[in-house]
Amino acid sequence: MTPANTDAPTPLESDFGWALRALSMAFTNDGNAAVAHLPSGARGYLVLVAVAEGQARSQLDLARRLTIDKTAMTYLLDALEEQGLVRRKPDPTDRRARSVTITPKGQRALQRARERLAVTESTVLGALAADEAAAFRSLLSRVAQGLEQRDDQDGS
Amino acid sequence: MTPANTDAPTPLESDFGWALRALSMAFTNDGNAAVAHLPSGARGYLVLVAVAEGQARSQLDLARRLTIDKTAMTYLLDALEEQGLVRRKPDPTDRRARSVTITPKGQRALQRARERLAVTESTVLGALAADEAAAFRSLLSRVAQGLEQRDDQDGS
DNA sequence: TATTGTTATACTCTATAACTATA
DNA sequence: TATAGTTATAGAGTATAACAATA
Numbered sequence: 319m320t321p322a323n324t325d326a327p328t329p330l331e332s333d334f335g336w337a338l339r340a341l342s343m344a345f346t347n348d349g350n351a352a353v354a355h356l357p358s359g360a361r362g363y364l365v366l367v368a369v370a371e372g373q374a375r376s377q378l379d380l381a382r383r384l385t386i387d388k389t390a391m392t393y394l395l396d397a398l399e400e401q402g403l404v405r406r407k408p409d410p411t412d413r414r415a416r417s418v419t420i421t422p423k424g425q426r427a428l429q430r431a432r433e434r435l436a437v438t439e440s441t442v443l444g445a446l447a448a449d450e451a452a453a454f455r456s457l458l459s460r461v462a463q464g465l466e467q468r469d470d471q472d473g474s
Numbered sequence: 475m476t477p478a479n480t481d482a483p484t485p486l487e488s489d490f491g492w493a494l495r496a497l498s499m500a501f502t503n504d505g506n507a508a509v510a511h512l513p514s515g516a517r518g519y520l521v522l523v524a525v526a527e528g529q530a531r532s533q534l535d536l537a538r539r540l541t542i543d544k545t546a547m548t549y550l551l552d553a554l555e556e557q558g559l560v561r562r563k564p565d566p567t568d569r570r571a572r573s574v575t576i577t578p579k580g581q582r583a584l585q586r587a588r589e590r591l592a593v594t595e596s597t598v599l600g601a602l603a604a605d606e607a608a609a610f611r612s613l614l615s616r617v618a619q620g621l622e623q624r625d626d627q628d629g630s
Numbered sequence: 631t632a633t634t635g636t637t638a639t640a641c642t643c644t645a646t647a648a649c650t651a652t653a
Numbered sequence: 654t655a656t657a658g659t660t661a662t663a664g665a666g667t668a669t670a671a672c673a674a675t676a
Contacts, residue, residue, distance in 0.1 A: 327527050328588075330539065334595050334611060335505060336520060337618035342498045343541065344621045349491060361666095364492060371483050378634060383486065385499065387668065392636060414634040414675045432484075439490050445620025446613060454613040455490060457606060462493035464601025465500045534657060543645070548659055570652045570657040 344442050352434035356427060357397035361386065363435075365394050366428050369404050369420045376415040377406075385469075403427055500598050508590035512583060513553035517542065519591075521550050522584050525560050525576045532571040533562075541625075559583055 330336050349360055356362040364384055374380040381391040395418060398404045403424035409415040420428070443451040486492050505516055512518040520540055530536040537547040551574060554560045559580035565571040576584070599607040 328523070330520075330524050330527060331615065331619055331622070333520075333523055334614070335501065335516065335591065336523070336540075337614045338498060338501055339520075340541075340618035340621050341614065342494060344625075345491065345494055360491065364486075364489075364495075367484070367489055367492070368486050371486060376634070384492075385496075388635075389637085389669085390667070409634095412634080412676075416635075435491065442621065443617055444624070445616050450613060453609070454617070457602060457610040457613070458490070458493045458497065459487065460601050461599055461610070462496035463487055465496050465598065466487070468600070469500075532657065544658075545646085545660080546644070565657095568653075568657080572658075 341442065345438065348438040348442060349435060352438045353431045356403070356431060357401055358394050361390075361394055362398055363428075363431050365391070365398060366403060366420065366424060366431070369398075369418050370425070370428055372419070375417060376409065376412075377418060378415075380418065398424070497598065501594065504594040504598060505591060508594045509587045512559070512587060513557055514550050517546075517550055518554055519584075519587050521547070521554060522559060522576065522580060522587070525554075525574050526581070526584055528575070531573060532565065532568075533574060534571075536574060554580070 346360065353359050353363045356366065358365075365380065365386070368374060368380050368383055374383055377391050377395060378388055380386075381388040384391075386394070395404060395406065399406055401423075402421055405419050405421055406416045407419070409417045439455075440451070443454065446454060502516065509515050509519045512522065514521075521536065521542075524530060524536050524539055530539055533547050533551060534544055536542075537544040540547075542550070551560060551562065555562055557579075558577055561575050561577055562572045563575070565573045595611075596607070599610065602610060
């Protein structure tokens, strides 16, 4: 016979999924305000970061790197280009492809977004001491990079 | 004159928002499979956890605790009740309110989901050593609880 | 035949409003 | 007048399919 379960039920706060969702929602909410000056908000910001890297050879490259559908990438870039933050130009080596570069105006907008997002990060991680927050960032970054490698292997 | 910027552009991988999004997407994808036996998937799971706690006095209580709209809570509970995982009964002290309890079948489904999600968690945090993963979980939990308190204060 | 990019369409999720029944 | 719960509607975000141009 198993003894009667007199334990308290598992609290919601100990649930990994709940905690991850809470953090994501908070960062999304606060972060949207931080990047409100960018077209398409948070997604526009991510595209801008990836374009600024200068690694992606084509829109499809960008889409894959960001795990954004290529059809969404089209109108995200439409919006960014319309405001003069990025520029599309034909790739001379492949006339189907278009290379995307960031403009000086885009650089400034990106810099401003980064400064604001740094504040958002600190706010959202407010429950942690400075060294703990640094540790959390580091661990999160390693987790995400691990997932990126995993997914890259799956794809090819 | 500022010197020419010869630094490499900031890599996407160092972006907090990118990393958080990558983890959330991976956990959502893998986690959806882990809770596919529950109606409404991940959201149904969260509701079931909160119901199992037995703290919430009403559907509205549940909705607030989970940051889910009360209109969504209605059909989430509809789906859970239809499969016999939870039960709604009128609150004798307030005839507007309905208290929600988990059924034995719901307990079993919840237990199964927790076991599967534990595997998902390990997989998703695969880049970390065991002690690092534990540290990450602990920090994430504290962050989320801090946000919960912040939002509770905002609301009242 | 496969790939890049675009457009059009459909679907899901969420937010809003309106309504009822109680308090 | 405010609250608990439900329903209906509309909007944003995303996915799917089809297409034109090029490889």
